[in-house]
Amino acid sequence: MLRRRLTYCDALSLVAMPDGVDAVVQHLLRSKALPAKAFTDAVHIAVAALHEIEFIASWNFRHIACALPRRNIEYALAALGVSVPTIATPEEILESFK
Numbered sequence: 774m775l776r777r778r779l780t781y782c783d784a785l786s787l788v789a790m791p792d793g794v795d796a797v798v799q800h801l802l803r804s805k806a807l808p809a810k811a812f813t814d815a816v817h818i819a820v821a822a823l824h825e826i827e828f829i830a831s832w833n834f835r836h837i838a839c840a841l842p843r844r845n846i847e848y849a850l851a852a853l854g855v856s857v858p859t860i861a862t863p864e865e866i867l868e869s870f871k
Contacts, residue, residue, distance in 0.1 A: 788820060788824050788826075790820065791820065791823040791824060792823075793819075793823055794816065794819045794820060794823060796853075797815075797818075797819035797822060797823060797850070797853060797855060798812070798815045798816055798819045800849055800852075800853055801815040801818060801819065801846065801849050801850075802815055804845070804848075804849045804852070805845070806842070806845040806846045806848070806849035807836055807842070807845075807846065808836065811835075811836040811837075814833065814836050814837055817829070818837070818846060818850075818858070818860075821858045822850050822855045822856045822857065822858060823855060823856070824856075825856040826856075826858050827858060827859060828858055828859050828860075828861065828866050829858045829859070829860045829861075830861065830862065830863040830866050831860060831861075831862065832862055832863070837860055838860060838861065838862055843860045846860065847860075
């Protein structure tokens, strides 16, 4: 299982920290789309949105991949006029490519 995950990671690209990340993160936190303790999750989402990354794969059901947090994140990003990535579990994303 670990070897398979590492194989998937080999195909991933690293992205730079884009300008505007701080503003998007602060908006996600101030709008309560994410709680303050989920700061690193907010950074992850902000970077993906600003790079116009299509999908965020997450098993974090507390702050990201659950229906209500997903909706709140989508609303907050749309209010800023930035790209809104599709947030789903890895299984959901892989299913859509079958």
